[in-house]
Amino acid sequence: MSGVKWEVVSFPTRKYELAIGAATDVSQDQFMDATNSQPPKFVLPNVKPIAIGNVTVDPPILQAPMAGFTNYAFRQIVREYGGSGLIATEMVNARGFVWLDENTPEHPERLWGVRDEPRPLAVQIWDNQPETMAKVGRRLVEDYRVSIVDINFGCPVKQVTEKAKSGSYLLRTPDKMGEIISEVVKACAPTPVTAKIRLGCTRDNINAIDVAQVVEGAGAAALTVHGRTAQDMFRGHSDWDRISEIRPYLKKIPLIGNGDLDSHQKVLHAFQNYDVDGVMIARACLGRPWLFSQCKAALLGEPVPPDPSLAEQKTCLLHHFDLIVQRFGESKGAQLMRRYACCYAQGRFGARHFRTHVAKVSTAEEFYSVVEEYFPVDKLDV
Ligand SMILES: Cc1cc2nc3c(=O)[nH]c(=O)nc-3n(C[C@H](O)[C@H](O)[C@H](O)COP(=O)(O)O)c2cc1C
Numbered sequence: 001m002s003g004v005k006w007e008v009v010s011f012p013t014r015k016y017e018l019a020i021g022a023a024t025d026v027s028q029d030q031f032m033d034a035t036n037s038q039p040p041k042f043v044l045p046n047v048k049p050i051a052i053g054n055v056t057v058d059p060p061i062l063q064a065p066m067a068g069f070t071n072y073a074f075r076q077i078v079r080e081y082g083g084s085g086l087i088a089t090e091m092v093n094a095r096g097f098v099w100l101d102e103n104t105p106e107h108p109e110r111l112w113g114v115r116d117e118p119r120p121l122a123v124q125i126w127d128n129q130p131e132t133m134a135k136v137g138r139r140l141v142e143d144y145r146v147s148i149v150d151i152n153f154g155c156p157v158k159q160v161t162e163k164a165k166s167g168s169y170l171l172r173t174p175d176k177m178g179e180i181i182s183e184v185v186k187a188c189a190p191t192p193v194t195a196k197i198r199l200g201c202t203r204d205n206i207n208a209i210d211v212a213q214v215v216e217g218a219g220a221a222a223l224t225v226h227g228r229t230a231q232d233m234f235r236g237h238s239d240w241d242r243i244s245e246i247r248p249y250l251k252k253i254p255l256i257g258n259g260d261l262d263s264h265q266k267v268l269h270a271f272q273n274y275d276v277d278g279v280m281i282a283r284a285c286l287g288r289p290w291l292f293s294q295c296k297a298a299l300l301g302e303p304v305p306p307d308p309s310l311a312e313q314k315t316c317l318l319h320h321f322d323l324i325v326q327r328f329g330e331s332k333g334a335q336l337m338r339r340y341a342c343c344y345a346q347g348r349f350g351a352r353h354f355r356t357h358v359a360k361v362s363t364a365e366e367f368y369s370v371v372e373e374y375f376p377v378d379k380l381d382v
Pocket residue numbers: 064065066067068069090091124152154155196226258259260261280281282283284
């Protein structure tokens with residue numbers, strides 16, 4: 001976007017450092033490292049920082065790419081609370097990026113903040129043309145200096161699949177996926193390239209094991225798997241057994257499991273019960289960006305910080321609003337914040353009432369007054 005100044009704004013509320021309550025009953029002593037008698041860093045023996053090419057992801061808890069949500073404002077807030085070893089942008093349309101480059105001085109809206117923000121940072125791209133993807137991958141590496149280029153092979157939305165034959169559509173042609181990955185890997189070296197997939201296109205055609213081998217063979221540095229098929233969209237549950245089954249087929253790259261993790265208990269459970277090197281969290285962090293720090297504490301065997309008080313959550317929401325408005329202006333900012341505001345309120349007493357009112361705001365004044373009057377104060381109301 002031309003004409004708009006991008007500013008890095010520091011988080012005005014206090015850092016999230018409270019620590020109350022026990023994380024887990026797994027004792028550190030159970031897992032003394034035999035080689036140096038030092039206790040391992042994490043409470044579970046299979047949890048370690050992961051290496052994605054030359055990037056260390058520590059802790060192995062990743063923030064998922066989410067279109068329409070994981071923009072620079074949101075990523076800043078996730079970073080402030082801490083706990084995620086790798087943060088990702090929204091998916092960026094590679095063909096659209098090339099078109100902008102050739103026709104305008106602008107760059108994709110979704111790359112807001114990418115040049116300046118802290119690392120590590122993964123930028124996700126999508127399309128089905130190897131050369132276009134390679135061109136954009138190289139640009140992201142050379143010009144934006146991103147830590148990781150991630151390729152989307154999981155998006156089930158019709159505009160991406162049926163219309164653009166990309167995203168999860170490509171799962172039906174693993175060879176084509178391999179071509180895309182190897183071109184992007186060549187263009188981005190030594191910056192690592194990763195892939196994010198679903199289990200397959202349909203329940204009748206689950207091919208994640210085959211796809212995983214193609215992904216690794218083509219030079220990707222990590223694989224993330226959402227344990228649903230494209231046909232499932234978000235129905236049913238993420239099948240972690242299926243995700244786990246992939247692990248023996250990967251020779252050297254990490255496997256990151258994704259789907260339905262919405263608490264530190266579920267993250268611990270995932271590492272305890274499934275063969276994954278890392279986990280990725282999407283929807284649950286939208287209204288609870290502090291979730292990563294809770295998961296990290298649980299993995300470290302430290303007391304898990306409680307959720308911030310509702311007053312602090314409200315402050316966080318207003319701070320989020322400020323960041324968005326500074327970038328997009330009051331009118332578009334207020335409109336964009338409607339969806340975030342609903343996420344922050346979700347599960348609280350009065351959430352429905354709040355949603356109804358916040359859905360109509362179109363100025364900062366309206367936003368502030370709706371938050372003041374209707375932001376939930378107590379208990380559950382799903
Ligand atoms: C609103 C929304 C937008 C998403 N956008 C993307 C995206 O841009 N790229 C991607 O790979 N996955 C995207 N996803 C999928 C998530 O990254 C994740 O795989 C999925 O939500 C399952 O994880 P969860 O159960 O933790 O939400 C999106 C999901 C949601 C809900």
